[in-house]
Amino acid sequence: MDSDLLFDDGLPRPNQDGGFKGATAARAAGISYRQLDYWARTGLVEPTVRGAQGSGSQRLYGFRDILVLKLVKRLLDTGISLQQIRTAVAQLHEAGVHDLSQTTLMSDGASVYLCTSSDEVIDLVSRGQGVFGIAVGKVLREVETSLVDMDEHREQAEASVDELAARRQTRKKIS
Numbered sequence: 001m002d003s004d005l006l007f008d009d010g011l012p013r014p015n016q017d018g019g020f021k022g023a024t025a026a027r028a029a030g031i032s033y034r035q036l037d038y039w040a041r042t043g044l045v046e047p048t049v050r051g052a053q054g055s056g057s058q059r060l061y062g063f064r065d066i067l068v069l070k071l072v073k074r075l076l077d078t079g080i081s082l083q084q085i086r087t088a089v090a091q092l093h094e095a096g097v098h099d100l101s102q103t104t105l106m107s108d109g110a111s112v113y114l115c116t117s118s119d120e121v122i123d124l125v126s127r128g129q130g131v132f133g134i135a136v137g138k139v140l141r142e143v144e145t146s147l148v149d150m151d152e153h154r155e156q157a158e159a160s161v162d163e164l165a166a167r168r169q170t171r172k173k174i175s
Helices: 003-007 022-029 033-041 063-077 082-095 097-102 118-126 136-174
Strands: 104-107 112-115 132-135
Touching (some): 022 063, 022 136, 033 063, 063 132, 063 136, 082 112, 097 136, 104 118
Antiparallel strands (some): 104 132
């Protein structure tokens, strides 16, 4: 799927380089900027649009990167080990964007399983292995909503600044 298609439903546009700044990615994923930086430096979730290139450079994250960040946070919140999360992230990267909305991450508390069909989920649960699942499609929609909300707040803030500037100009003309 072309990355432009991810942004056709009212989602905010990435910057001119095609990505979201680190602060925006962290807010949308529900993590701190410090976590984001650590995960990028340790290779857990690296930005695919643009990585850091020395002091002062800015990482740019794609939509899929933000989705993976949010999934990592969910897995950490459930107590999954970082080693198993690294395995799950590798599986997600191999799965590709095409079927992520139909993907469920299942875990028995020790391992993470990537299920791409309801049959796989049922098979895992019937063997008594599945303890909980994370529907990736639901998380994908949450990330979309977060980005839309942030974009709307930014536009409102810009509009209020423009209104304030207009009032100041009017006052200057009257004086």
